[in-house]
Amino acid sequence: MEMKKNVGRVTPEECAEIQALFERKNGLAELAKIVTADNTELYEKLVKDMGETGTKFQAWWDEKAKKYGWESHPKGNWEINFQTLEITLVVNEV
Amino acid sequence: MDSRIVMDNKIRQDIPLWENGVAKNITFIVTKDCQLACKYCYLVGKNSKERMSWDVARQAIDYVLSQKDYNQPSVVWDFIGGEPFLEIELIDRICDYIKTEMYRLQHPWFNSYRFSFSTNGINYHEPRIQHFIEKNRTHLSIGITIDGTEKKHDLNRIYKKSGRGSYQDVVRNIPLWLSQFPGGNTKVTISSDDIPYICESVLHLYELGIKDVAINCVFEDVWKDGDDVVFEQQLVDLADVIIDHELYQEHFCSFFMEHIGKPLNPDTDNRNWCGAGMMLAIDAAGNFYPCTRFAQYSLRNKPAWIIGNVKDGIDSNKLRPFLTLDRTTQSAEECVNCEVASGCAWCQGENYDAADTHTLYQRSTAICKMHKARVRANNYYWNKLFRKLELEGRREEFEKQKEKVKNPVC
Amino acid sequence: MMLQYLIILLDDMSVSYCHYENPSKVRRLIDLDVLKRGIVWGMKENLNIQFVYPDDELPQEYNEVIESIDHTKIKPQGQDEDADVVVLTEWNGEDVEVKSGVSYIIRTTREKLRGAMSSVHALLKKVNRLNIVMTDVEEFKDGDIDDYKALLEELKECLVDLYGQERNVQLNLLTDRLLLSQMNNCGAGDSTVTLAPNGKFYLCPAFYYEKPMDDVGGLDVGLNIKNQQLLRLDHAPICRHCDAYQCRRCVWMNQKTTLEVNTPSHQQCVMAHLERNASRELQSQLKRNGMKLANSLDIRKIDYLDPFNNYNQWR
Numbered sequence: 001m002e003m004k005k006n007v008g009r010v011t012p013e014e015c016a017e018i019q020a021l022f023e024r025k026n027g028l029a030e031l032a033k034i035v036t037a038d039n040t041e042l043y044e045k046l047v048k049d050m051g052e053t054g055t056k057f058q059a060w061w062d063e064k065a066k067k068y069g070w071e072s073h074p075k076g077n078w079e080i081n082f083q084t085l086e087i088t089l090v091v092n093e094v
Numbered sequence: 095m096d097s098r099i100v101m102d103n104k105i106r107q108d109i110p111l112w113e114n115g116v117a118k119n120i121t122f123i124v125t126k127d128c129q130l131a132c133k134y135c136y137l138v139g140k141n142s143k144e145r146m147s148w149d150v151a152r153q154a155i156d157y158v159l160s161q162k163d164y165n166q167p168s169v170v171w172d173f174i175g176g177e178p179f180l181e182i183e184l185i186d187r188i189c190d191y192i193k194t195e196m197y198r199l200q201h202p203w204f205n206s207y208r209f210s211f212s213t214n215g216i217n218y219h220e221p222r223i224q225h226f227i228e229k230n231r232t233h234l235s236i237g238i239t240i241d242g243t244e245k246k247h248d249l250n251r252i253y254k255k256s257g258r259g260s261y262q263d264v265v266r267n268i269p270l271w272l273s274q275f276p277g278g279n280t281k282v283t284i285s286s287d288d289i290p291y292i293c294e295s296v297l298h299l300y301e302l303g304i305k306d307v308a309i310n311c312v313f314e315d316v317w318k319d320g321d322d323v324v325f326e327q328q329l330v331d332l333a334d335v336i337i338d339h340e341l342y343q344e345h346f347c348s349f350f351m352e353h354i355g356k357p358l359n360p361d362t363d364n365r366n367w368c369g370a371g372m373m374l375a376i377d378a379a380g381n382f383y384p385c386t387r388f389a390q391y392s393l394r395n396k397p398a399w400i401i402g403n404v405k406d407g408i409d410s411n412k413l414r415p416f417l418t419l420d421r422t423t424q425s426a427e428e429c430v431n432c433e434v435a436s437g438c439a440w441c442q443g444e445n446y447d448a449a450d451t452h453t454l455y456q457r458s459t460a461i462c463k464m465h466k467a468r469v470r471a472n473n474y475y476w477n478k479l480f481r482k483l484e485l486e487g488r489r490e491e492f493e494k495q496k497e498k499v500k501n502p503v504c
Numbered sequence: 505m506m507l508q509y510l511i512i513l514l515d516d517m518s519v520s521y522c523h524y525e526n527p528s529k530v531r532r533l534i535d536l537d538v539l540k541r542g543i544v545w546g547m548k549e550n551l552n553i554q555f556v557y558p559d560d561e562l563p564q565e566y567n568e569v570i571e572s573i574d575h576t577k578i579k580p581q582g583q584d585e586d587a588d589v590v591v592l593t594e595w596n597g598e599d600v601e602v603k604s605g606v607s608y609i610i611r612t613t614r615e616k617l618r619g620a621m622s623s624v625h626a627l628l629k630k631v632n633r634l635n636i637v638m639t640d641v642e643e644f645k646d647g648d649i650d651d652y653k654a655l656l657e658e659l660k661e662c663l664v665d666l667y668g669q670e671r672n673v674q675l676n677l678l679t680d681r682l683l684l685s686q687m688n689n690c691g692a693g694d695s696t697v698t699l700a701p702n703g704k705f706y707l708c709p710a711f712y713y714e715k716p717m718d719d720v721g722g723l724d725v726g727l728n729i730k731n732q733q734l735l736r737l738d739h740a741p742i743c744r745h746c747d748a749y750q751c752r753r754c755v756w757m758n759q760k761t762t763l764e765v766n767t768p769s770h771q772q773c774v775m776a777h778l779e780r781n782a783s784r785e786l787q788s789q790l791k792r793n794g795m796k797l798a799n800s801l802d803i804r805k806i807d808y809l810d811p812f813n814n815y816n817q818w819r
């Protein structure tokens with residue numbers, strides 16, 4: 001069963017940051033499916049970029065969770081609504 | 095922790111356009127062929143010969159990505175036909191090239207793009223389509239067109255060769271589509287013969303699991319005497335079911351928008367309805383158009399409005415009339431002074447095609463009586479819904495959550 | 505605006521007095537009956553009639569019919585005995601014999617004008633009014649701005665010099681704007697309509713020569729200009745915000761370049777604004793020289809050459 005709870009909100013600027021990282025992360029992941037190692041110019045750049053973007057993405061959540069003190073749960077994850085800027089805790093209890 | 099967009103689940107509203115509609119829209123007319131020959135289709139020049147070549151597609155992408163004045167933060171790469179999925183191999187190659195080039199050029203659009211499709215859904219399940227979807231999963235927007243009940247759908251959406259209805263071949267793919275795109279919406283087109291089936295068709299789509307139904311009357315002059323009366327009654331019947339069964343909580347139908355049917359101020363509400371000119375469409379010959387509706391296969395009476403091509407680029411003079419269009423300059427006095435003007439839509443391509451001269455500036459009024467009928471039914475819907483919500487003490491919550499009406503992208 | 509003028513092309517080879525080229529190679533004189541009916545139609549509509557003449561002389565009976573009504577004669581050089589407006593085809597200014605009260609037109613490209621500036625100076629010394637019609641507007645590039653500016657500057661200096669000698673010549677490109685407080689455009693299809701030798705009406709002669717199928721009625725069926733509102737200033741989204749009042753706002757060039765009669769091309773706007781700005785400099789200089797300009801409002805400084813680029817401000 002899924003439980004959802006509104007646990008906070010971020011500023012529009014903060015939302016724009018994570019949205020851009022989210023989009024870039026997805027873009028890189030889908031690009032990785034078609035860029036092969038023999039395309040050395042792009043491949044090396046892409047691998048490095050994926051690492052850096054993933055780190056920034058995680059850092060955003062860590063930083064904001066600390067800043068706002070969002071409620072958490074061992075079986076849960078947070079979700080952000082890019083329209084409303086709201087953070088929801090989603091808990092999956094099987 | 096991951097993130098995703100979460101939809102409100104209390105009162106269903108129109109889904110906001112991706113990037114609030116500020117994205118640049120680039121449309122590839124990859125083919126003018128389709129398995130179907132829908133009776134209401136505005137594409138009068140469909141054929142199986144005009145298929146886009148890879149060379150034209152690549153030149154178009156190179157041109158678009160080199161434009162410095164395309165400063166929109168996001169882009170929607172749109173693929174239409176005919177039926178775009180007939181050209182899935184080409185589309186796959188185009189999308190791969192777009193992704194690679196946006197990344198290689200460090201184009202800002204790499205961080206904000208979508209590939210968008212309007213499909214008849216017939217070959218949606220095929221492995222080659224599914225492979226493409228899997229490959230581009232997080233950047234896709236796919237709309238399958240299904241018109242409602244089998245009877246209503248098959249009235250118009252028939253196979254080109256056999257004349258057989260296509261409902262069964264589409265509906266079998268709806269569960270797969272909705273499992274991949276849970277917020278998937280469909281676009282329903284209403285022509286004169288469809289009017290008696292509107293209510294049952296919208297409800298049928300809801301039953302299929304499609305929660306957002308974008309529906310509109312065709313802009314062409316097809317309406318018969320009395321159509322508006324039947325249309326109004328269909329919408330009133332639909333309003334009753336939606337409200338009595340509280341379907342409004344999870345479902346949306348674009349016929350019912352709270353802010354339509356009001357007068358518009360000629361000075362402050364003077365924006366053009368249509369986005370033609372902000373978009374760029376490319377056909378198989380490599381010609382550029384302000385919107386697909388200005389390509390020759392869309393036009394009955396007028397010559398194509400070509401604004402350039404992949405070799406020479408865009409002739410900005412031919413875009414100027416689009417970019418300076420406003421509501422009042424193109425409208426007849428009866429429209430400027432209309433008491434129920436808001437929400438009355440127009441298609442710039444149809445205006446051009448139906449105009450008495452070679453102009454964008456003559457707004458077609460063929461839809462007038464249908465809009466007025468819609469406004470009356472819409473008033474009924476909101477009066478009834480507000481009354482119900484007040485009785486249940488939920489009006490305040492509703493008011494807080496509702497969004498203002500937006501111009502749809504056609 | 506209501507219809508005020510009727511232009512009657514007396515022949516397919518009537519002289520061009522405006523931006524368009526006349527491609528006709530064969531004479532086709534208007535039927536005498538069509539001419540008579542055209543004149544009667546103009547009288548009934550209370551219009552001023554302007555006859556546009558070909559190179560060759562007209563038969564005497566035509567002249568008699570024409571003289572039956574007040575009118576203006578637009579004639580090519582060489583046929584200019586009793587003309588009101590003369591189109592100069594060869595314009596070595598030193599050689600041209602001019603008459604008082606007659607307006608002269610030269611149709612030219614920038615390149616040709618640059619090479620013949622001394623002839624223009626000579627003409628300006630003699631005529632009351634000279635209209636310079638640029639025939640290469642469509643080819644104008646942003647890289648040509650300085651070149652056209654320099655040409656206008658030279659013409660301006662010539663006018664300052666002549667005004668200093670109290671010779672009050674008019675030059676459309678530079679002096680019209682000084683006297684205008686609102687748009688004064690060509691008015692094709694709005695204040696003016698053209699009757700062609702085929703008995704049909706056109707927005708202007710250019711439409712007849714370029715697209716003879718695009719008539720707007722005829723003597724048999726009457727005048728029928730569809731979407732006539734689009735020919736009015738209030739239905740021209742760019743022009744109604746513009747103060748290059750001297751601009752011809754040529755609807756034929758509009759349709760050719762932007763595909764809309766109510767929308768000017770970038771080229772037409774830039775050239776008109778260079779003329780407007782040169783008029784402003786002329787105005788300043790004449791004022792500095794102590795000249796009093798009747799009915800001349802100050803032309804303000806602006807920072808654009810194409811009002812389209814400002815459209816977000818006036819939308």
